Amino acid sequence: MAEDIRALFEKKIKPQKLDRSIGLFGATTIGVGALMGAGIYVLIGAAAKVSGPSVILSYLITGLLAYITTLMYAELSRIIPRSGGGYTYSYNILGSIGGFTTGWFLALGSIFASGLYAIGFAEYAASLTGTALPKDIIKLIAIGITIFIGYVNLRPAKNRKFNIQNWIIWGNVGILLLLIVVSFFHLHMNNAKPAFPFGFHGTLAAISLIYISFFGYQLIANNADEIIEPEKTIPKAMKLSMIISMIIYLLITIGAVLAVPWHKLAASEAPLVLLADEAFGGKGWILISLGGVLASLGALSSTLFSQSRQTYAMGKDRFFPDIMGKLDEKTKQPKMALITGAVLISLVLFFFDLEFIAKAANFCLLFSLLPVSLAMRRVYKKDPSLKPTAKWKYYLPHITLVINLGLLLTLDLVSLAFGQQLALIGALIYFFYSRKREKRGKEGLNIILAEEKKFSFFSRNKVMIPVSNPNTQRALLMLSNTLLSKKGGEILVLAIKNVPAKIDFYEALSGADETLEVIKRSIDEAKKQNIKITPVIRASHTISKGIINVAEEENSNLIIMGFPRLQKNAEPSVTEAVLHSTHTDTLILNLKTTTENFTPKKIGVYIQDSNSLHLMMMCAAAIAEKHQAKIVLLGFLPENYGKRLKSSMDKLILKSLQILNSMALYDISLSVCTDIETELIHLSAELDLLILGKEPEKRQHKNLEESFSFRVSNQSKCSAIIVKSIQPIKKFVQRL
Numbered sequence: 001m002a003e004d005i006r007a008l009f010e011k012k013i014k015p016q017k018l019d020r021s022i023g024l025f026g027a028t029t030i031g032v033g034a035l036m037g038a039g040i041y042v043l044i045g046a047a048a049k050v051s052g053p054s055v056i057l058s059y060l061i062t063g064l065l066a067y068i069t070t071l072m073y074a075e076l077s078r079i080i081p082r083s084g085g086g087y088t089y090s091y092n093i094l095g096s097i098g099g100f101t102t103g104w105f106l107a108l109g110s111i112f113a114s115g116l117y118a119i120g121f122a123e124y125a126a127s128l129t130g131t132a133l134p135k136d137i138i139k140l141i142a143i144g145i146t147i148f149i150g151y152v153n154l155r156p157a158k159n160r161k162f163n164i165q166n167w168i169i170w171g172n173v174g175i176l177l178l179l180i181v182v183s184f185f186h187l188h189m190n191n192a193k194p195a196f197p198f199g200f201h202g203t204l205a206a207i208s209l210i211y212i213s214f215f216g217y218q219l220i221a222n223n224a225d226e227i228i229e230p231e232k233t234i235p236k237a238m239k240l241s242m243i244i245s246m247i248i249y250l251l252i253t254i255g256a257v258l259a260v261p262w263h264k265l266a267a268s269e270a271p272l273v274l275l276a277d278e279a280f281g282g283k284g285w286i287l288i289s290l291g292g293v294l295a296s297l298g299a300l301s302s303t304l305f306s307q308s309r310q311t312y313a314m315g316k317d318r319f320f321p322d323i324m325g326k327l328d329e330k331t332k333q334p335k336m337a338l339i340t341g342a343v344l345i346s347l348v349l350f351f352f353d354l355e356f357i358a359k360a361a362n363f364c365l366l367f368s369l370l371p372v373s374l375a376m377r378r379v380y381k382k383d384p385s386l387k388p389t390a391k392w393k394y395y396l397p398h399i400t401l402v403i404n405l406g407l408l409l410t411l412d413l414v415s416l417a418f419g420q421q422l423a424l425i426g427a428l429i430y431f432f433y434s435r436k437r438e439k440r441g442k443e444g445l446n447i448i449l450a451e452e453k454k455f456s457f458f459s460r461n462k463v464m465i466p467v468s469n470p471n472t473q474r475a476l477l478m479l480s481n482t483l484l485s486k487k488g489g490e491i492l493v494l495a496i497k498n499v500p501a502k503i504d505f506y507e508a509l510s511g512a513d514e515t516l517e518v519i520k521r522s523i524d525e526a527k528k529q530n531i532k533i534t535p536v537i538r539a540s541h542t543i544s545k546g547i548i549n550v551a552e553e554e555n556s557n558l559i560i561m562g563f564p565r566l567q568k569n570a571e572p573s574v575t576e577a578v579l580h581s582t583h584t585d586t587l588i589l590n591l592k593t594t595t596e597n598f599t600p601k602k603i604g605v606y607i608q609d610s611n612s613l614h615l616m617m618m619c620a621a622a623i624a625e626k627h628q629a630k631i632v633l634l635g636f637l638p639e640n641y642g643k644r645l646k647s648s649m650d651k652l653i654l655k656s657l658q659i660l661n662s663m664a665l666y667d668i669s670l671s672v673c674t675d676i677e678t679e680l681i682h683l684s685a686e687l688d689l690l691i692l693g694k695e696p697e698k699r700q701h702k703n704l705e706e707s708f709s710f711r712v713s714n715q716s717k718c719s720a721i722i723v724k725s726i727q728p729i730k731k732f733v734q735r736l
Contacts, residue, residue, distance in 0.1 A: 005449055005523060005535065009516055012447045013509045016327045018083070018225040018309075024233050024240075026166075027220050030302045031241025033169040034216025036248065037117050037299030040176070041124075041292045043213060044253060045271035047206035048262045052197035055262070058206035059253045063246035065207070065403050066214035069369060070242045072376050072396045074235035077221045079379065079386060081230035084313030085221035085306075086372045091317065093375035093382075096438055097430065102371045103314045104426040106218075109364030110307035111341065113215070115348040115357045117300035118142035124292030127270075127285070143346045145300065150342030153305050154333055169298035175291035176248050179272070182279040183255035191258050208410040212358070213249065215365050216299070217242045219306035226309075255279075304341055311337040318441035319434040359412070363419035366408045373401035440549045444540035445505035449519065461489025464536075464556040464584075466496065466547045466574075467522050472562035474525050475595040479587070480560055481531045483622050491533045492554055493522040496546045505539040512537065544577030551584040558615075563590035563713065563720075564704065576704035579694065579724055585615055586694075588722040590713045598719065600629050600688035606680060607635045607652055612693035612725035617659040619721060620691055624664035631666040633657075634683065636673040677712055684716035694724035 022030075047055045076089045084091070086106055091099025122141035126133045133141075152164075196203065217238045224230040227237075256265060256275045265271040272291075276284025312334035315325025328335035348357060376397035380387050387394060411419075463480045467473050480491045495518040499508040519535045526533045536554070540546025551559055559582065564575035579586060591598060605620050607613070620631050633656055635649050653668060660666065673679045684690050694709050704710050713720035 005520060006516065008449050009447065009537070012449070013506055015506050018327070019332060020226055020228050022223060022227045022233075024237055027223070027227050027233055027237035028240045028244075029166055029169050030223060030306060031217050031220045031237055032173065032244055033165065033298035033302035034219045034306070035214065035241055035245035035299075036169070036172055036176070037113075037120065037213070037216070037295055039116075039210070039213040040249060040252060041120070041272050041288065041295060042270065043210050044256050045265045045268050047210050048257070048271070049266035050198060050209070051202040051206035052194070053192045053257050053262050054196050054200075054203040055206055056192075056250070056253050056257055058203050059210065059249050061203075062207045062210050062214060063242075063249060065407075066211065066217075067242055067246065068396065068403065069400045070217045070238050071393070072373065072400050073218050073221060074238045075388070075393065075396065076372070076376060076379075077224065077234040077238065078231050081224050081234065082313075083222060083225040083309050085218050085224075085310055086368055087310055088221075088224075088313055090371045090375045093378050094371060096435065098371045098375065099317070100314075100319050100430050100434055100438075101426070102368050103310065103319065104430075105364045105368035105422070107307060107311055107314070108422060109215075109361055109368055110219070110303050110310070111344050111348060112357050112361035112364060113212070114146065114300055114303045114307065114341070114345045115142070115352070116354070116361060117296045117303065118146045118345065118349060119354055119357070121145050121293055121296035121300060124289045124296060127289040128293065139349055142349050145297070146304070146342050146345045146349070149297075149301050149304055150338050153301070153308070153338055154328075154331060154335060165298065165301050168294050168301070172291055172294035172298055173244075173248065175287060175294065176252060179276060179279060179287065179291070180248070180251045180255050183259045183275055186278050187255070187258040189258065191261050197262075205410075208362075208407055211407055212362050212365065214242070214245070216245075216302065219302060222306040222309040222313075304338070304345070307341050308334050308337040311341060318437040319430075356414075356418075359415040360418055360422075363408070363411055363415045364422065366404055366411070367419060367423075369404040370401060370408075373397045373404065377401075436552075440553060443542075444499075444538050444546050444549055445509070446550060446553060447509065447537045447539075449535040449537065461487050462492060462554060462556045463489065463558045463560060464492040464494055464547075464551050464554065465522075465560050466494045467518055468495070469562055470518075470521055472589070472591065473522055474529070475589060475591050475598065476560055476562060477522070477526055477529060477531055477533070478595065478598075479589055479623075481529070482626050483558070483560075483619060485622060485626065489557075491526075491531065492536050492550070492556060493519065493526070493533045494536045494538060494547065494550055495519050495522075496543045497537060497539045498543055499539045499541055501541055509537065509539050512539070542577075544574045544581070547574070547578050548582045548584075551582060556584055559584050559586045561586065561588050563588055573704060579704065583726060585726060586724045587615075587619065588694075588713075588724075590716075590720045590722070592717070592719045599627050600624075600719070601627065602632060602687050603629050603689045603691065604632045604634050604683065604687040604718075605656070606690065606692040607633050607649075607656055608693060608695075610652065610655065611696065611727075612723045613652070613656060614659050615725040616691050616693055616723045617656055619723065621660055621662035621664055623689065625662060629664065629688070631660070631662075631664055632687070633666060633668045634680070635668070635670040636676050636679065637670065639672055639674060641672070677708060680712050681715045681717070684712075684718045684720075687718045690716050690718055690720045692720065692722060694722050 047058055051058050080089055080092055082088050087099055087103030090102035119142045122138045125141060126138060220237050221234055224234060227233050256271060259278050260274045264274060268274055272288045273285045276288045280287060311320060311324055314320045315337060323336045327333060380394060461484060463484060465476045465480055495515045497509060497512045497515040499505060515537055519537060523535060536550060538546040538550050561575055564573035575588060600623060603620050603624055605616055624631050633653055635653055637649060692709050692712060709722045713722055
């Protein structure tokens with residue numbers, strides 16, 4: 001068993017890594033695939049409608065503006081060559097909220113953009129059949145291809161036929177180049193007149209329509225962990241893919257505008273079909289439909305593939321559920337990130353129409369660029385050594401911020417309103433879910449020494465035992481098992497590896513032999529008592545914070561700890577720190593006898609108020625039933641008590657009996673007392689176990705040792721349990 005645990009531990013502390021197998025050509029292919037999507041096949045007409053022949057200038061300006069942002073991304077990819085793209089840059093430089101904001105909108109933008117590409121594939125695939133299919137069928141085809149591409153990307157990286165994607169993407173480029181060459185024999189310069197039928201304003205208006213076509217370069221950075229020499233390869237691939245796409249976009253636009261009158265392009269939903277018919281005759285639509293299929297397929301594959309890497313990065317940083325940040329053991333792929341992406345794209349396709357999806361993609365992708373610009377600006381301010389030698393590069397973040405903010409404000413009200421709703425949803429997820437998880441991830445690392453469990457919607461009772469002292473391990477295990485004997489549940493045994501600041505958690509755990517020995521002793525002890533446990537090792541900068549974080553992450557219902565040693569200095573004990581900050585119910589066991597001799601026959605429960613009454617009675621009932629013990633409810637009244645105070649105590653005792661709901665026998669002891677502390681210590685000589693609640697913290701109590709419950713427990717003649725219970729509403733609010 002010990003050897004199995006060590007093997008499992010060594011396996012789990014080995015950081016998961018993606019295989020570096022993508023070179024410059026593969027990285028450029030990802031960028032070109034995302035850039036050369038179906039947008040070029042349909043957006044020229046929409047842009048010509050608002051700008052006329054000057055759409056050529058619109059594409060040139062848009063390409064130059066996008067290239068400026070590309071240079072900024074390329075610079076950041078050199079400084080931070082890690083997967084996640086814009087999300088990783090913002091997270092590493094701006095911190096938690098900046099990283100989440102960028103990642104949230106990038107993930108959504110990629111999902112909406114993938115929906116566009118999937119619909120583009122379905123439309124062009126249907127056009128190849130020569131029949132007009134209903135919209136519902138088009139949607140089903142789009143959902144089907146999304147699921148298929150997701151399945152293809154799920155296969156192991158070494159076995160995946162990446163050449164298929166190469167053929168798809170470069171096949172589309174080849175079709176467009178062929179169309180450019182042939183169309184240049186059918187140019188008519190008169191079609192360029194008048195060049196500005198709607199003025200220069202129309203030229204600028206077209207930019208916001210076509211800018212979405214220039215986003216794909218950033219997806220290259222999402223795959224940094226799979227790219228060979230990412231700090232060199234990614235900047236080159238970004239620039240290459242953007243230059244290739246810019247040239248093709250510009251040449252296609254020139255060919256389309258000069259070969260076909262612009263008003264005909266504006267009136268057509270498939271403007272390149274008109275160009276192909278002009279260049280190749282009446283059968284040109286076949287070539288364009290094939291190109292549209294390849295373009296959509298390539299863009300969908302590149303975007304879904306890269307988006308899963310960004311989701312995987314956010315999962316590793318704990319903004320998203322842990323399962324998103326794990327690689328599948330067999331395929332070495334972020335399986336759940338890919339599946340989730342494909343499912344979300346399918347839902348977008350099912351519920352929204354094409355125009356809405358396009359607007360949502362535009363807003364999300366534009367908004368995601370804003371924090372990245374701020375991140376670049378901060379990099380130069382914080383570390384002057386990173387400032388570029390070329391002065392113009394220093395102003396890149398300022399220029400890109402103005403460009404992308406300006407383009408964002410040109411979007412219509414529907415896009416902006418929907419963007420606000422997405423921002424609100426993201427804020428709720430961040431502040432009520434992601435923020436604390438990400439913070440806990442920075443503070444420590446959990447290693448659960450058990451095989452992966454199947455996901456279940458039904459919660460289980462969980463008792464967590466932090467262990468370090470071998471003398472208390474057996475008693476804590478027995479108490480935990482006793483408390484779970486009625487309802488059942490799971491016992492988590494936790495050992496903490498204290499890690500100094502700025503030390504990598506995985507590195508620290510590789511030398512955690514002493515911590516592993518603690519776990520092994522607990523496993524052996526549990527085996528002797530026939531108790532099933534789940535061992536957990538936590539690497540943490542502080543022991544108390546590690547205990548609290550594990551309790552929250554594992555949704556523990558109860559923490560059971562041993563009684564703290566008296567502190568000789570002013571430093572608070574681990575137990576005190578846990579009691580002060582935890583949002584989980586807690587029991588502190590002060591065992592005054594050996595574990596073997598702990599067979600209580602008389603259990604005293606000090607009834608003071610209703611704060612921890614429920615947990616105290618549940619604890620007393622479980623122990624009493626196991627050992628056939630009698631429960632004594634201890635209540636005290638002051639001298640000269642009144643009728644009202646007596647009535648309150650009667651109600652409290654009655655409530656205790658209602659909670660008890662047990663076969664165990666009980667007595668009620670209600671007496672007048674001037675010094676409760678002294679009386680309880682005196683009565684403890686007649687008891688085997690005393691259970692008392694942790695009183696609310698008061699300012700005059702500088703530490704746990706000065707509290708009433710600690711003094712009584714420490715001086716009592718019998719074993720004692722201190723109970724701290726948190727009300728459900730308070731627990732919920734505090735955890736938020």
